[in-house]
Amino acid sequence: MPGTLINTIKSIGGFSDTDIDFFLSKLEEFTIIKGDQFLQEGQICRYLGYIESGLLMYYRTYDGIEIPTDFGIENDWASHLNSFTNKTPSDLNIKALENTRLLKLSAENFEKIYSVQPKFILLKDYYTERSFVSHTRHTADLAMLNAKQRYYKFMQERPDLVNRIPQYYIAAYLGIKPQSLSRLRK
Amino acid sequence: MPGTLINTIKSIGGFSDTDIDFFLSKLEEFTIIKGDQFLQEGQICRYLGYIESGLLMYYRTYDGIEIPTDFGIENDWASHLNSFTNKTPSDLNIKALENTRLLKLSAENFEKIYSVQPKFILLKDYYTERSFVSHTRHTADLAMLNAKQRYYKFMQERPDLVNRIPQYYIAAYLGIKPQSLSRLRK
DNA sequence: TCGCTTTCTTAACAAATGTGAACGAAATTG
DNA sequence: CAATTTCGTTCACATTTGTTAAGAAAGCGA
Numbered sequence: 001m002p003g004t005l006i007n008t009i010k011s012i013g014g015f016s017d018t019d020i021d022f023f024l025s026k027l028e029e030f031t032i033i034k035g036d037q038f039l040q041e042g043q044i045c046r047y048l049g050y051i052e053s054g055l056l057m058y059y060r061t062y063d064g065i066e067i068p069t070d071f072g073i074e075n076d077w078a079s080h081l082n083s084f085t086n087k088t089p090s091d092l093n094i095k096a097l098e099n100t101r102l103l104k105l106s107a108e109n110f111e112k113i114y115s116v117q118p119k120f121i122l123l124k125d126y127y128t129e130r131s132f133v134s135h136t137r138h139t140a141d142l143a144m145l146n147a148k149q150r151y152y153k154f155m156q157e158r159p160d161l162v163n164r165i166p167q168y169y170i171a172a173y174l175g176i177k178p179q180s181l182s183r184l185r186k
Numbered sequence: 187m188p189g190t191l192i193n194t195i196k197s198i199g200g201f202s203d204t205d206i207d208f209f210l211s212k213l214e215e216f217t218i219i220k221g222d223q224f225l226q227e228g229q230i231c232r233y234l235g236y237i238e239s240g241l242l243m244y245y246r247t248y249d250g251i252e253i254p255t256d257f258g259i260e261n262d263w264a265s266h267l268n269s270f271t272n273k274t275p276s277d278l279n280i281k282a283l284e285n286t287r288l289l290k291l292s293a294e295n296f297e298k299i300y301s302v303q304p305k306f307i308l309l310k311d312y313y314t315e316r317s318f319v320s321h322t323r324h325t326a327d328l329a330m331l332n333a334k335q336r337y338y339k340f341m342q343e344r345p346d347l348v349n350r351i352p353q354y355y356i357a358a359y360l361g362i363k364p365q366s367l368s369r370l371r372k
Numbered sequence: 373t374c375g376c377t378t379t380c381t382t383a384a385c386a387a388a389t390g391t392g393a394a395c396g397a398a399a400t401t402g
Numbered sequence: 403c404a405a406t407t408t409c410g411t412t413c414a415c416a417t418t419t420g421t422t423a424a425g426a427a428a429g430c431g432a
Contacts, residue, residue, distance in 0.1 A: 142328035143361035175329035
C-alpha cells in the first residue's frame with residue numbers, strides 16, 4: 001500500500017502519473033528480519049529502500065562496538081547513497097531493530113527510471129539533504145550539549161523512537177554509558 | 187598554479203586534456219580574508235571551491251556559539267554540496283581562519299562543464315564521499331571516545347591543523363571546554 | 373611602539389560521567 | 403514451559419570534565 005510513498009514522491013517534484021507508475025513498477029517488496037543486516041561494512045549498497053514499516057539503525061563499528069549514527073522508520077528512505085551511487089564499499093552498517101518491510105529499488109532500476117525521467121534524481125538529492133542535515137545536527141549536539149541535554153533533546157525530537165530502541169543503543173547514540181542513561185531517566 | 191588540482195582531477199576520472207582545459211577556463215581566482223565568510227547560514231552556496239592555500243572552517247551556530255564540524259586546507263574542495271546542487275539555503279557556515287586563496291567554480295559554470303562532459307559529475311561524487319566519511323568518523327569519535335582520546339586522535343590524524351587553529355575552536359570541535367583542553371595539553 | 377583586547381593557562385572546587393559489581397526483569401531459545 | 407541469556411537498574415566509588423576566577427601571553431589596532 002504505497003500511498004504515502006506516492007505522496008512523498010509527488011511532493012518532491014512534478015511527476016506525471018505515468019512517471020510514478022513506471023517508478024512503482026520497478027520496486028520490489030522485501031522484508032528484513034529483526035537483527036539482520038540491510039547493508040554491511042565493506043559491501044556495496046545495491047538498493048535504495050523505502051521503509052513501509054519497521055525500524056533500521058545506521059551504525060559504525062569501533063573495535064567491535066556498535067555506534068549508531070542514525071535511525072530510519074516508516075516512510076523514511078534507507079540507503080547509503082555514496083555507496084549506492086558510486087558503487088564504492090560502504091563504511092557503515094545498516095541493520096533492522098524490528099522486522100522491517102521495505103520497497104527497494106536496485107541501482108540498475110534506478111538507472112532505467114532516471115533515463116526515462118531524469119527528474120527522479122531529485123529523490124536522491126532530497127534524501128541526501130535530509131540525511132546530511134540530521135547528521136550534522138547530531139554531531140553538533142554531541143559537541144555542544146551534556147549528556148542530560150542530549151537525552152532530553154532526543155526524547156523531545158524523537159518521542160516515536162525512545163520506546164522502540166534498546167537503551168544501550170540510545171546510550172551509544174548519545175555518547176554515554178547505559179548506566180549513566182539509566183541514572184538520567186530517574 | 188593549479189598543478190595539484192590537475193592531478194586531483196585526473197586521478198578521479200579519465201579526462202582528456204581538452205576536458206581539463208575547458209574546466210580550468212571556468213575557474214575564477216578568489217581570496218578570502220581571514221575572518222570573512224565563504225558561506226553564510228541561510229544563503230545559497232553558489233560555488234564549488236578548490237583551496238590553493240589557507241584554511242577554512244565549517245561550523246554550525248548554536249545560540250550564537252560556533253561549533254566547528256570540519257576544516258578544509260590546501261588541496262581540499264570547499265563547498266556545501268547540497269546547497270550548491272539543490273539551490274537550497276545552507277544550514278551551515280564556512281569562514282576563513284587564514285587568508286585563503288581559492289579557485290572557484292560557479293553553479294552555472296558547473297552546468298556548462300557538465301553538459302560538455304558529464305563525467306565531471308564524478309567531482310561532486312568524490313567530494314561528497316570524502317566529506318561524508320570524515321563527518322561520520324568525527325561523529326562516532328564524539329560518541330565513543332573521551333576528551334583525552336579525542337584530542338590525541340585529532341593530533342595524530344591532523345598534525346597539520348593543530349597549530350593553525352585557535353585552541354578554543356579545537357576544543358569546540360572536540361566537544362570540550364577550552365580550559366579542559368588546556369589541561370589535557372600538559 | 374604602546375595600550376587594548378583576545379586567547380591561553382592555571383588552580384581549587386563542584387558537578388557530571390564512568391567503572392565494576394550485583395541483582396532482578398525481560399526476552400530468547402529449545 | 404523452563405533454562406539461559408541479555409538487558410536495565412542501582413549503588414558506591416573513581417575519574418573526568420565543567421565552572422569560576424585570575425593572571426600571563428599573544429595578537430591587534432592606533
